[in-house]
Amino acid sequence: MKTLASYPFFFLCCGLAWSELKTVRRCLREKVIIFPEQATKNYVQLHANDTMDFPGITVCLLFSLATPSEANDFTISLSPINLYKLQVHGTSSEFNGLPFKLNRWNSVCATWNSVSGFAQVFVDEVPSVQKAVAVKNAFKGDSKVVLGQNLAFTGFITDVHVYKEVLTPRLIKNFMEAKIKFKLGDYINWRNLKHTVAGSASVEPRQHVTFYTNQEEN
């Protein structure tokens, strides 16, 4: 009887897991992903069309953080004293002296060039120094792009774009000023994004959750 009784539970679990992990392709313009609680089961996986084969990378996104926390081929995180930390191929480097605002949108771009090994982080149009990070291996092979999970993040993320090259400061400035014609990601494009939402992370319209922000990001 015991084993029989446990079947429906098992079935329910699986049914739920299946319906929760739905992968869709959408334009997420004016949408934000909300991470309401800090837990690794809540994440959003972004699916790129291609495997990686590029000598440099730029990742841009806007985030608003409620709780900073710790966060591996390429990771942008905030360490406890509000240092931006970039991990490339498992080696990390900290960038200090950059702006950070709790409960406000922070616009961040991180670049890394595998030829020079130099990384740079831009936050709200303030560029860091260029730092040599890690080994000089280009990004190759399958990618797993995840928002939230390892960062165990609570807050909002929007406008995630990943480029197969190091963008010029001018193009980064266009992204940060949300210029009408800023360059959309050619590896991950927020406006045409195949993604899977897991746990309590959810995609919501941006206007309903951005009443904290000032005008600058629109």
Ligand SMILES: *[C@@H]1O[C@H](CO)[C@@H](O)[C@H](O)[C@H]1NC(C)=O
């Ligand atoms: C990925 O493929 C889809 C469908 O072919 C296309 O519409 C989209 O623009 C591609 N995404 C990127 C980032 O190139």
